Amino acid sequence: MLHEKGVEQTTLADIARAADVPVGNVYYYFKTKNELVEAAITAHADNLQAMIGALDELPTPQDRLKALLNSWIDQRELTARYGCPTGSLASELDKRADGLDEAVARVMRDLVDWAAQQFQEMGRDDSRELAVALIAAYQGISLLTNTFREPELMAAEGRRLERWIESLA
């Protein structure tokens, strides 16, 4: 729900209704709304870690990066509707005074670090810059895909990034 409507627009009443419990009940599990959001970020981080773990099974860094691209393309319909979960969270939480933005920043950094490691294994000494460029390309095309509601933008950019990765070898 936080992905679909954002943190601000999602009320505890929304969450309670989705969980089919009365509103007051939510406070038995989370003392504040911020605590609930924090738990959601942690859950999202765990999902990403699991995904990265699966990618690490692949033999070469090129395979792993291309598999990441394909997972992005597979998610294009969802992205067109709601954007990238990590990116829209980062964008929204940055505007708030609470410290939740740091939790999202860590998630984003983990992803960049993982990508940098792949480029390094490909023998690139500009691995960090390439990783930032790759994740930025994904975040940006997610935003455009969402803004224009055109899933095919993600697919086209994914194919372009694939050619780019191949050209780096």
Place this chain on the structure above:
Amino acid sequence: MLHEKGVEQTTLADIARAADVPVGNVYYYFKTKNELVEAAITAHADNLQAMIGALDELPTPQDRLKALLNSWIDQRELTARYGCPTGSLASELDKRADGLDEAVARVMRDLVDWAAQQFQEMGRDDSRELAVALIAAYQGISLLTNTFREPELMAAEGRRLERWIESLA
């Protein structure tokens, strides 16, 4: 203020205080908060149009695109603090039920269209895809620059995109 704190987090009280007028006064100029936000989007769109108009004075499409990159780099400190105004607006307004997201989409589309025109003048038949990739790269690096609060990310990506544009000729 909408850029700094976002639409949701900026209250009419904030705006009234910044304008040094009482809260009720704002309603003399804008019937609703949404109307005020719409006016801000229009003003932002006008700013971008003026900027594009200035770029159009430059002789070649390469010059114009590189000048755009440099303006992004010049804004890196602001971007690190608050992100790209257009991008963070697009991300936030997408989550809301009102129709304001379409106004931002138009702003974003104008920018993509302008970039596509430059690539077309460079003789590229994939001008649309390149334009989407360029604006996506900017939106993405804006998000990362903001999330990590590292202005230098924008500078490095700007230089990388400059080399990329030169390689397309």
Place this chain on the structure above:
DNA sequence: GTCTATATTTAGATAGAC
């Protein structure tokens, strides 16, 4: 056109029975 005061609504949060 500007101001004060206030109405309305909604969301986050709490109290206490069961």
Place this chain on the structure above:
DNA sequence: GTCTATCTAAATATAGAC
């Protein structure tokens, strides 16, 4: 652990004097 009822605070919006 679950539920109903309620409190509180804040933000949008309005009324009406000046």
